[in-house]
């Protein structure tokens with residue numbers, strides 16, 4: 001009667017019970033644990049997970065060794081496989097020939113030792129249903145590395161196992177990236193240390209202790225239970241080669257590629273040298289024996305394989321990609337799971353010139369979709385990075401998203417997001433106001449001595465912090481010298497944007513480049529944003545203006561509020577700017593620009609603040625009127641280029657007194 005003893009470190013014994021031809025049941029005596037019957041099927045996988053969970057092993061990659069010794073049939077079989085995928089292919093290797101007699105020692109390295117050779121089914125008497133026990137003296141454990149380096153949960157208790165002095169090739173060594181304790185050969189360990197060394201890993205400072213280097217890939221199989229590669233490990237003899245699932249083969253691209261290319265060549269030469277016959281049904285059939293070698297998937301990254309295809313069949317055209325854009329749109333994520341299998345194979349048939357015109361065109365269509373989505377994904381990633389950067393700088397005030405479903409434009413080159421004016425070395429913006437108000441018990445409309453009244457201006461805000469003066473009104477907010485505190489209603493612009501505001505920098509579809517839309521409704525009179533940039537002097541502004549004219553882009557804003565003097569300063573938002581950099585022009589705008597003085601009371605250096613001049617609905621593009629600016633500063637060509645495509649905003653209130661508001665700084669006085 002064949003006997004098998006199952007040993008592990010959690011339970012002393014596990015019985016493996018063959019259930020007819022359908023598989024095995026595992027019983028652990030200590031915990032009266034019974035699983036099964038299970039088959040070599042997905043159901044077995046489920047059972048296995050159940051077992052792992054019950055044993056507290058879930059979430060761990062555990063290596064499992066299954067051993068089978070059948071004295072009736074005189075064969076010892078052993079194979080290791082990953083517990084995460086117990087259904088991985090188990091190519092069985094006879095470890096010793098039972099006909100030589102005697103029980104051969106072999107290692108039982110990790111948690112489980114169970115009898116699981118699929119081919120055993122055919123050898124088991126269907127009705128037998130017998131518990132198999134193997135004497136523990138057949139099991140032998142030894143390991144390389146120190147005892148202390150072993151985790152107790154990953155080793156069989158060697159005390160409980162008897163040792164055998166027999167030399168035998170019957171050993172199982174697990175050499176894989178996840179294995180924590182390397183096992184060594186016992187074949188010659190007591191008598192021949194030099195040959196024993198051959199089976200050990202030589203210490204390498206570059207390879208962590210728990211990892212093994214792939215020297216070469218020797219074979220590949222794929223069947224309904226998955227793919228496995230036969231691996232020769234660096235510094236280990238061939239007899240220690242193991243079958244590994246693809247996920248265990250990390251950082252060994254060149255070994256995989258070398259094997260793939262050799263295997264493909266071998267396969268192609270068989271195909272090319274074969275004779276073919278035309279069958280009665282008109283099909284071409286290869287003559288000769290079945291080809292047993294299998295070609296693994298090309299391990300090179302998707303981009304490399306696709307490039308090879310394009311080199312043979314030409315790059316994708318703009319039209320092909322645009323077709324995809326219409327079909328897929330801007331949002332769908334690139335998912336290359338669909339890529340890995342079939343398409344890769346077909347692609348290679350295309351590279352090898354084995355596809356018909358029709359199939360080729362269908363492959364191109366599929367590739368165009370992949371390419372489009374891949375590029376779109378990459379593009380979205382870049383935009384996302386930019387979005388994160390902007391929100392970091394603005395501290396989420398306002399919250400900004402970026403969207404481009406229109407073209408491939410990315411973040412503007414050399415653009416630096418800022419929150420406040422920046423200056424060149426020759427300009428400084430004072431922030432120490434010489435005077436402030438004495439209103440210790442509240443600032444309010446026309447209160448004598450309060451900042452607005454002191455400067456001869458109107459109190460600009462309602463108690464709710466909304467603007468209530470028409471465009472052209474200068475705004476004097478309370479400053480750091482004032483007696484009032486931060487709750488003062490005359491501190492709107494200096495408080496910055498409300499963090500509940502949400503804007504989206506989006507790519508316009510009417511050729512205006514980027515624009516800004518609001519993702520939340522904005523009430524009329526609400527402060528929306530500052531127009532910030534680099535403060536430069538007149539001469540520099542003239543120079544830059546000429547070059548911006550040539551480019552057809554304008555970001556210059558003269559601070560020409562002091563009618564008495566020539567305008568000494570200009571704000572240039574081309575390179576340094578905030579969200580206002582992206583706000584487009586309209587002759588019928590929903591934002592108005594106001595000059596606001598806070599801590600800098602220099603008449604030539606106000607802040608430029610954009611306020612909502614209507615109730616703006618969610619989703620509307622934000623615009624202000626910079627036509628006057630264009631007429632003053634920019635050439636005719638550019639002012640022709642600027643159109644007033646936003647004129648017909650349906651949410652505009654007819655007859656509103658605000659319709660005559662203009663962007664011109666001159667008119668704000």
Ligand SMILES: C[S@@+](CC[C@H](N)C(=O)[O-])C[C@H]1O[C@@H](n2cnc3c(N)ncnc32)[C@H](O)[C@@H]1O
Nearest residue numbers: 512513514552553554581582583584585642643
């Ligand atoms: C302050 S920027 C606005 C953001 C700009 N769209 C971008 O992509 O960076 C001004 C430039 O935007 C473009 N622009 C703004 N409003 C426009 C409009 N109504 N029609 C055409 N182009 C416009 C012009 O190129 C102009 O020089």
